[in-house]
Amino acid sequence: MNAKIDWSELFFSSTGRGRQMPFVIAGVILLIALAFYESVVTGGLKLLTGWVVYPVLFFCGACVLSKRLHDRGRSGWWSAVILVAFVMVWPQPEGFFDFIGVAVLVWAFVDLTLMPGERGMNRYGLPIRVTTEEPVT
Template sequence: MIAPHQFTDALFTGNGRIGRLMFVLGLGAVTAVALLAGLIPPAGWTGEALFWAIRLPLLFVLFCLMAQRLHDIGRSGWWAAPATAIVWMAPSPMGEFRDEVSVALHLIWFGALAVWPGQKVFNRYGAPPSALASTTGPKTA
């Protein structure tokens, strides 16, 4: 059972580690809010302001999720920045941005983070997520 504070910690902090399940749940929450935000008509400056008022916090939450998942794998959370920039700015062979290429790269990137197993031992980012944690203390390699 996931406690509510564990979910909010996963969404709003880039510290520590999260497992695959928490990552997928967080990604689902971000996707649901993004889809709902996409229903807002971008009419005039108020629509644009509302668009960015929703999307920027979602981007922050997405970076927090990716950073913690990368920590669980044993990598720096800063890898989320260039990886996301490459995924979002993927040009097509014709030199223009293509939605299909971007979606495919998103699926590959987030899919890899969702299935890549985390380290089962204590690493420099902390103890393993609670599902893998030992009841007798941190494990050593």
């Protein structure tokens, strides 16, 4: 990804590294899509379409999280822990043990949105550089 974000790469591929700002934008897009779907679709239609919509949102979330985790030098498999915590507390924490999910989400928020990615190459590749120059043809 350069100055222009490759959205299909961001949402549908878990390989490589992802920068902070595209991660935040993608997270907001996924949360808005989830909230919109749950507020608009109800009843039997939700039972039918939920079998498609929820797995797609879950997969896209796993890809976006994996890229950002790779940028921080962590395995993309940590996205499973974050997504399970999210499912535990969505739309609001109710049970006694939901504080574990909230703690995981607070850690993920601080680590993935506020902390910079690793400098230089790590085991997931080179960092994404933003270039504003036009390619020479």
